Amino acid sequence: MTTPTVSAGELLNGDLPVLSRKDFVSDQEVRWCPGCGDYSILAQMQKMLPELKIPRENIVFISGIGCSSRFPYYVETYGFHSIHGRALTLATGLKTARPELTVFVVTGDGDGLSIGGNHLLHAMRRNVDLNVILFNNRIYGLTKGQFSPTSELGKVTKSSPYGTVESPLNPIRVALAAGATFVARSVDRDTKHLEETLYKATQHRGTSFVEVYQNCNIFNDGAFAAFTDREVRQDRMIYLEDGKTLRFGSERQHGIRLDGFTAQVVENAQGDDGLLVHQTNSENPTLANILVGMDYPAFPVPVGIFRAVDKPSYDELVQHQVDDARARHEPRFEELLNSGETWEVS
Amino acid sequence: MTTETRLPAEHLVQELDRVTIRFAGDSGDGMQLTGTQFTKTTAVFGNDLATLPDYPAEIRAPTGSLPGVSGFQLSFSSSDIRTPGDQPDVLVAMNPAALKTNVGDLRAGGLLIVDKDEFNATNLKKAAYASNPLEDGSLAKFQLVPIEITRQNELALEGTSLSSKDKFRSRNFYALGLILWLYDRSMDTTVRWATEQFKRRPEVLDANLKALRAGYNFGETTELFRVRYEVPAAHVAPGKYRHISGNEATALGFIAASVQSGLPLFYGSYPITPASDVLHELSKHKNFGIKTFQAEDEIAAIGAAIGAAYGGHLALTGTSGPGLALKSEALNLAVMTELPLVVIDVQRAGPSTGMPTKTEQSDLLQAMFGRNGDSSVAIVAPATPSECFFMAIEAFRIALKYMVPVIFMSDGYLGNGSEPWRIPLMSELPKVEYHYAPLNGDFSPYKRDPETLARPWAVPGQKGLEHRIGGIEKSGATGDISYDPRNHHEMTLARAERVARIARDIPDLEITGPSSGNLLLLGWGGTYGAITSAAEAARKRGLSVSSAHLRYLNPFPSNLGAVLSGFKKVMIPELNTGQLSLLIRGRFLVDAVGFNKISGQPFKIAEIEGKIDELLGLAGPYTFDFGQSASLGG
C-alpha cells in the first residue's frame, strides 16, 4: 500500500521561469480608494515576489475581511479571500498540510487584532511558517470609519463621537508577547524599506510578522504623517539595523541609550556615547520590548526588524513527526483494522 | 432483614438468551474499566452485545455523592442485539449513591449485588438515605446479594505492598471476577489486558489479578448464588471480529477514506466532549500521513481544515453541538468556495453547554439550517457504532465527488457505545475517488461538471491554474467577484441543486417489515436499535408496524416519499423535540407524529412499544417513566 502524499513537487510541470513584476499582476481592477496606502504595499509586494524565485503556483495569498483583505485578488498567484479574522486559521491549515508552499497572510488592524486576535497569538506562538502582513491604518475602512483596536485613546470616529475611552494595542508588542520569531515594522510610503522588509520576512522560517503603517486617506488621513513625511522621516523615525548602533537624524547625529529600563534619546551623541547596539537575534526579547515602547513625539518611531530568531517552524515539526512515525511503523491499514482483541467466528 | 439467604451449595446452570448488566459505582471506583473488560471478554466469547457507558460530567465529583456516580451497561445475547437493553437484569452497586441512582431501572426480580461494606453511616448520608436500604426491606422485590467486597478484597490483598487506598481501588477487579464467574466467562482476556496495561507497575498488576481471582473464587466457593448463567454464543456471520466503539469506528473510517482515496488526512479539532476521542485516536496514527491540529478554538479548527481542503488534502474537522454553532460561519465559507470538507458532530444534550456527557439528537436543524443565507450541505448519519466506519468513508466519497461540505452526525450514544464488529476485508472497502482540475483544460474556478455540478478542484502547486476564491459571491462564468442579480440567483440555485443531485447517488431507504401497513416508524441516527427492535416486537405481536431508518438526511433518499405513502400513520421517534418530524412534515405534507424524548438518555424499546400501542388504539396516551433518578432533585 502506498501512503498518501500530495506535494507541489509532484504537481509541478516544467522548469522555474524567470518572472518579473508584471507576472504577479492579476487581471482584476484594483478597487481601493485613489491615494490609499494599500497601493504602495501591493506594488512593493509585486516587485519583491520575483526575487523569491519561486514558481507562481507555489505562492498563496490568504486574507480575511477589510480593505486590505482584497489584496489576493490583485496578485497573480493562488489566493483565498476568507472571512473576517480567520485568514490565519486557513493559512495554518494550508501550510501544515502543504509545507512546501509559500504562504502570505494579509490582514488589518481590525481583522488581525480584533476579531482575529486569538488566531494571531496562536499562529505566532506555534511559529507556523507564514508571512503575515498587517496593514495598520488605525481605523475600520471597509465599514466606513469606526475606531479600531489600534486607534489612539480619545479618537473621534463615527462610532465614538465623544472620543474613544479605550487604549490601543501595539501590534509589535503583541507579537513579541506571543513569542513571534520575526517581528518587523515598515511604512507604506517608504517603498524601499518596505520592499526590503517584505523580502526579509519571506526569508525567515516560522511566522514573520510585519506591521505596515498604512494611510487610509478617506477615514484616517495622515495618521502617521507626523513622522513618515519625507522631510521629517530621518528625525522622527529610527531605522533598526542588526548589529548597528541605534542612531537617527539626517546626519545620524542622535542616538538611543538606556536609562535604567527605559530608552533615552541622546541628542548629538558624541562617539558611541553608551548608545545601544541593535541586535535582532537575541533569545532575550528585553531590548525589543524596550524599543517597542518608543513612540512619537517623545521618541523617534522604530521601523525595521525588532526581532528575528531561528526556531523550527510548526509545519516543519508536524511533518517531521509524520515522517518519523512512518519510518518507524510502516502504515498497513489492514493491520490497524485487525489490531486489538480479535476473534474468529466460523 | 435482608433477603440474603444461604442457598443450596450446588450451582445450577441456567441458559439465558439475553442478559443486561449494569455496573455502577463512584466515578473513582473504575466501573468503566469493569464494564469494558467484561464487554471484551463477552465479545471474544462470541455473544452479540451493545454497551452504554454513562459517566458524570464532573471529572472528580465528591466521593460517594450522587452526582459522582458512574455507570456502564451492557447487554449481551445469543442472538442479534441492537440496544444496550431497556432494564438491567443485574445491577452491581458499589456504594449507596450508586444504588440510589440506578436501582429504579433494575427489573423486578433482578439480581442486585452490592458492596455491603460501603453502606456505612457516612455514605448513606451522602446518598440521602434515611435508613439502610439493605436492612429496611425496601429492596424486597429484587434478589439482593450483599457482599463484603471491600473487606474480602482487602483480605485477598493482605501482604501486598499496596497502601490501603490502593487496595480499595482494586475492588472493581474483585467485582469483575465475581461477574465473570457468574456468567461462566474466562478471566484470560482481562489477565492479558492487565498484564500489558500495568507492565511497568508490577505491584499494581499483582494486586489487581489477586483481586480478580478472589472475586471469581468467591463466586465459585460460596453459596450466595444458586444459579450460574450461560448465554451461548450468537449465530453471527463468519469472519474475524473485534469490539469497536462509535468514536473508534469513526476515526478508523476516516483513515480508511484516506487510504482508499490516496489523499492525506488533515484533522483540525478543539477538545470537546464527546468528540475528543476521535482526535485522540487520529493523533495516534501519524504513520498514515495524518496530520492532527489541536486548534486554539472551534473556528480555527474548521478554518485550518478549509485551508487543508484548499491545499488538496482530505480535510476533516470534528466537534459537538456548541462547536458546530461556532463553526457555522466558516462552514458557510466552505459552502461558498465549494470545497470538500467533512464535519463530524458527535451530538450531546443541549442547548448551550447542556449536558455534555449525555446523548441527544438535537443538532439536526442546526446542521440543516444553522447558517446565514441559503446554504445547503450534505448530511449523513450512521445508525450504529460500527456503521460509523462506512459512513465516514461515504461522507468523503460525497464531499470529493460533489465538492461539498458534508456533516457527519454521530451522537454521544453512538460515539461511546460499542458493539462487536466483523472486520471488513480490504477488498470490501469502497473506492473513494477525487480529481484535481486538469492542467491543460480550459479552467475556470466555477465551471461545473454537467452531471454532478461540482466545480473543479484546483490546488496550489498546479501550474497555470492560479485563481482566487473566497466568501464573496463569484461569477459562475469567470470566478471573479460578482454582484450581478442573475448570477447570485443562479449560483444559489446551483449550490442547492448540487446537493440535491446527491440523491441520485445514494441507496434507497430500506423498510424493515412490510412496505405498507398501519404504522411506519421512521428514525435516524443512534435510535436505530430501539426503533427497529420495537417495530419487530410489535410485528411479533401481530401488529402492522414497519420501520425505516434514514442514513442520509440531506438530501433524503429519492424513495422516501413513496415509503411514507405506504402507511396510514407515520411515527418519528427522536431524542429531540421533533426536528426530523418538522422536515418530513414540511417536505412531504405527511401528518407524522413525533415521539420525543429529551432526557439525555437513549430510547428504551418498551417506550417505543408503548407509543405504538397508543397510536394503534391499543392503549391510552403514553407517558415516559423517568424512574427514580429523575425525581432525586425534588
Ligand code: SF4
Ligand atoms: S477606506 Fe481607507 S483603507 Fe480602505 S481603500 Fe479607502 S483609503 Fe484605503
